[in-house]
Amino acid sequence: MGYGRLVSEPAGSSSRQMLPDPSDQPTTSTPRKSKLKPLIILAAILIVASAISAAVVVALRNKASSHAALHRKPSRAISRTCSKTRYPALCVDSLLDFPGALTASDKDLVHITVNMTLQRLGKALYDVSDIGYVAMDVGSRSAYDDCLELLADSVDLLARSLTTMSPASTEGEGDGSGSSSSSSSSYVGSTQDVLTWLSAALTNQDTCTEGFGEVGGGSVKDQMSEKLKDLTELVSNCLAIYSAAGGDGDDFSGIPIGNKRRRLMGDDEEGYGGNYKQQEEEEEFPKWLSRKDRRLLQVPATSIQADIIVSKDGNGTVKTVGEAIKKAPEHSTRRIIIYVKAGKYEEDNLKVGRKKTNLMFIGDGKGKTVISGGKSIFDKVTTFHTASFAATGAGFIARDMTFENWAGPSKHQAVALRVGADHAVVYRCSIVGYQDTLYVHSQRQFFRECDVYGTVDFIFGNAAVVFQNCTLNARKPMNLQKNTVTAQNRKDPNQNTGISVHACRILATPDLEASKGSFQTYLGRPWKLYSRTVFMLSYMGDHIHPRGFLEWNATFALDTLYYGEYMNYGPGAALGQRVKWPGYRVITTPAEASKFTVAQFIFGSSWLPSTGVAFMAGLST
16 A cells, blocks of 8 residues: 555455446536635644644753754654554654654654644645535545545544643543533543554545545546544554554454553543442443433433424424534533424435534434435435435434435445544434445444344444344345445454444344345445444344355455354354454354453443443343
């Protein structure tokens, strides 16, 4: 992979599309002004990064200035630090030019590397904003807009990482998700917080790349490639350096061992929404949710005093979900409740942006409150852009709703729900589509008692996500297609991401059941090199192919992936004919399986209780 290539799929990788793309004539969109104010954004980024880094850089700058001209060779600390990365030459070159790096210690270089990368991201965001004035076809505009959004999200993620890492930061102020302890009992200063945010920033760069790979992009792609040069590798280096410095060694290809977070101010019993004894008695509730949020998820919707009521008949605050999102405050430190009354809401690409934090959507039940859309890649947009509903604001919760994409199997990639929000919870919801139904894009997510319907790769993405007590329903695909329940795209071995399916049911819908002999259904296939997926204590119907998993392309990723199964049952769970890949394993010990539970994989014991969603912290059913 070259540093400067915007589109850089690993060898052997291919599109997740099972049949050829449609060949419609491209249409052209008129140039439009970017919604971002790039100059203000860049200035703010530089000010924030500089202020946060003052404690480290100022102390080193005087020494650095006297030696910089004489010492162009890397220091021993730089050499040691960069040797831990996947792109050591770029690491050295980038640090040599950064103030204070030559005289910095190994510890200081962790902070400096994130600071340097944040400033590079900020400059890239400013630079690519100019391209927004260029006339583009619809596909290029879609990919460009995705990249702009993803870059802005990454800037925010690295800024939060830098703040958390800063020696000047005050422990116990706020939390790691931008919400206060009153609404989401998260924590500051956690190793896993920073690993999550850096992992998500790397996924964002990958998604930007993939978008132009899907739509082409021509000269726009070339311009973006030049302006975004080296960013993916720089973020990867940040992740590697921070992971090594944090001491989060792991077994089994990157499975995190235990929660190594520091004990911070507010880490007392009340800080987690009650005493530990009571929480043990209520262990069905994840601990990252407050008592108030726990109640909100259990009581009838009609008993909740909502901040905003959506009703199509005009008997609410607003008539559309889009209006409700717009009306919700930005950067909320308390839970904002949006009650969406029964009805079908078909609106254009609904999105809860990163500034809309702690929004909770409550419906009247699966199949009653329905958020619907029909966009697909046939509309000449990216897969990322097809979502009927998308959420990136931290603390997002959805309860008792259906999200659907009705584009149908012939339209290929068509997302019903995309989630990139940290500490996200989806509870008692249906997510309905065909190919690419549910995009678990990034950060930490929890799905409980949900029904997911689809065909090809119908749960895909690179979040750290646990599905618990859910039903994953394979549907009848098109002729010549194979069903795959998951397609996980962990690209970097230092990312703390993966898909964990725990105590779920993997079933066939009636239409597939009637013709299952004609179609093969697999538990997953590896989208990226370090793909990681496990199925534990789950029922599998006889529609599951005896081999269990499907190759992506010949031998791609078979020795670098981690696919595991632990004590599953049902006719499709027999292990005798499973794949013999180097990366596949039958998990035999509770200790290894426990690494994929809520408590350890998404560290849900610290934030789920405040949402009120029932959960199992460990393996016990």
